Amino acid sequence: MKFKLLIVALFWFNQNFSQTISVEYIKKHISVLSNDSLQGRGTGTIGEAKAANYISQEFKKIGLKPVGGNNSYLKSFQYKQSSNPHGASDKDTAVKILNSKNIIGFLDNNSPNTLIIGAHYDHLGFGDDQNSLEANPKGKIHNGADDNASGVAGVIELARYFSNSKSKSNYLFLCFSGEELGLIGSKKFVDNSDFEPAKINAMINMDMIGRLNDSTKKLMVYGVGTSPSFVNNVENANTYFKLVLDSSGVGPSDHTSFYLKNIPVLHFFTGQHPDYHKPSDDLEKINFVGEQKVLEYIIDIVKKIDTEPKLEFKKTRDSNNDNAPKFKVTLGIMPDYSFEGKGVKVDGVSDNKPAFNAGVKKGDIIIKLGNLEVTDMRSYMQGLADSKKGDTKELVVKRNGKDELLKVTF
Numbered sequence: 508m509k510f511k512l513l514i515v516a517l518f519w520f521n522q523n524f525s526q527t528i529s530v531e532y533i534k535k536h537i538s539v540l541s542n543d544s545l546q547g548r549g550t551g552t553i554g555e556a557k558a559a560n561y562i563s564q565e566f567k568k569i570g571l572k573p574v575g576g577n578n579s580y581l582k583s584f585q586y587k588q589s590s591n592p593h594g595a596s597d598k599d600t601a602v603k604i605l606n607s608k609n610i611i612g613f614l615d616n617n618s619p620n621t622l623i624i625g626a627h628y629d630h631l632g633f634g635d636d637q638n639s640l641e642a643n644p645k646g647k648i649h650n651g652a653d654d655n656a657s658g659v660a661g662v663i664e665l666a667r668y669f670s671n672s673k674s675k676s677n678y679l680f681l682c683f684s685g686e687e688l689g690l691i692g693s694k695k696f697v698d699n700s701d702f703e704p705a706k707i708n709a710m711i712n713m714d715m716i717g718r719l720n721d722s723t724k725k726l727m728v729y730g731v732g733t734s735p736s737f738v739n740n741v742e743n744a745n746t747y748f749k750l751v752l753d754s755s756g757v758g759p760s761d762h763t764s765f766y767l768k769n770i771p772v773l774h775f776f777t778g779q780h781p782d783y784h785k786p787s788d789d790l791e792k793i794n795f796v797g798e799q800k801v802l803e804y805i806i807d808i809v810k811k812i813d814t815e816p817k818l819e820f821k822k823t824r825d826s827n828n829d830n831a832p833k834f835k836v837t838l839g840i841m842p843d844y845s846f847e848g849k850g851v852k853v854d855g856v857s858d859n860k861p862a863f864n865a866g867v868k869k870g871d872i873i874i875k876l877g878n879l880e881v882t883d884m885r886s887y888m889q890g891l892a893d894s895k896k897g898d899t900k901e902l903v904v905k906r907n908g909k910d911e912l913l914k915v916t917f
């Protein structure tokens with residue numbers, strides 16, 4: 508009996524030590540950062556400053572070098588936010604100055620090359636900057652457990668891992684503010700005169716890595732076209748996930764800022780969900796073991812990158828943001844970015860928005876908007892860019908294999 512117990516104990520011991528990333532730490536970071544007391548970590552708010560202090564303390568415990576300036580991890584910046592971004596004339600537009608900061612820790616292994624590992628730590632606060640997808644967001648705390656407390660937990664735990672392992676590369680660990688307002692913190696970081704893109708081997712971004720679906724095992728990896736080494740490394744390191752790869756270096760998160768400075772980038776994302784940008788993006792919905800698997804996978808990719816010479820950068824298709832369609836309207840749906848078929852699959856519908864009022868349902872696949880065939884995200888966005896407030900258009904969706912004709916009013 509005792510012998511048996513010993514074997515069980517040894518087995519347990521072994522199991523725990525064979526794992527490189529701790530689920531308990533992931534849980535702890537996300538529960539602190541997505542707690543109501545941080546009031547949704549809006550850019551420039553007291554709640555966000557509390558988050559910045561917590562992350563700094565964790566960097567300090569791990570022993571990272573503070574390189575934000577003045578022996579601190581915090582690098583302050585100012586951002587002028589116009590209170591009326593939706594087309595009011597200049598004289599009606601009030602400008603608010605937001606004071607915020609990025610958080611920067613360095614792990615120096617005396618290498619000529621540095622790998623950046625980053626995630627944004629800001630979120631939507633009380634939902635009053637028009638980015639919330641809740642019907643009536645005002646006054647509701649948007650905790651952002653997945654977006655992006657999950658990514659920040661990833662930065663901290665990867666910092667711990669690489670601090671305890673031998674490596675040929677230096678690592679710069681970054682947490683950005685102002686992402687939700689338009690990648691502000693990462694832009695400020697790359698535009699700073701101290702920043703030397705030539706020394707950076709690659710940038711790894713994590714934005715929403717906490718909602719791995721255990722049955723589909725889908726993991727999105729963006730930016731695989733930004734260096735010729737990436738596709739092989741990303742595929743060879745994978746033993747678990749159903750990968751959805753996207754070559755483009757431009758996407759809706761901070762890696763874009765680095766790609767535009769000719770740095771190879773990879774961005775990890777466990778996928779969209781109906782709680783996206785809503786007050787319901789909470790701790791209890793996080794898949795902690797799933798996040799552990801994502802982080803262990805990223806470690807394996809980094810190890811492969813670190814054995815190679817400095818990565819070659821490659822431009823990917825249409826990287827000019829200025830050509831992206833500009834919208835005057837929204838439909839109020841959450842697209843399923845992992846959908847590979849023809850059209851745009853609806854992963855969630857926001858209450859009381861045009862799609863909701865037209866009768867669009869979760870699971871529908873949008874195939875036509877007005878006269879425009881919707882084949883993918885790009886044509887869908889073009890359809891929105893061609894629409895204006897007050898327009899009524901026909902919207903064709905595939906529902907349970909059949910075409911349904913709906914009428915949408917923007």
Ligand SMILES: [Zn+2]
Nearest residue numbers: 654655714715
């Ligand atoms: Zn995010």
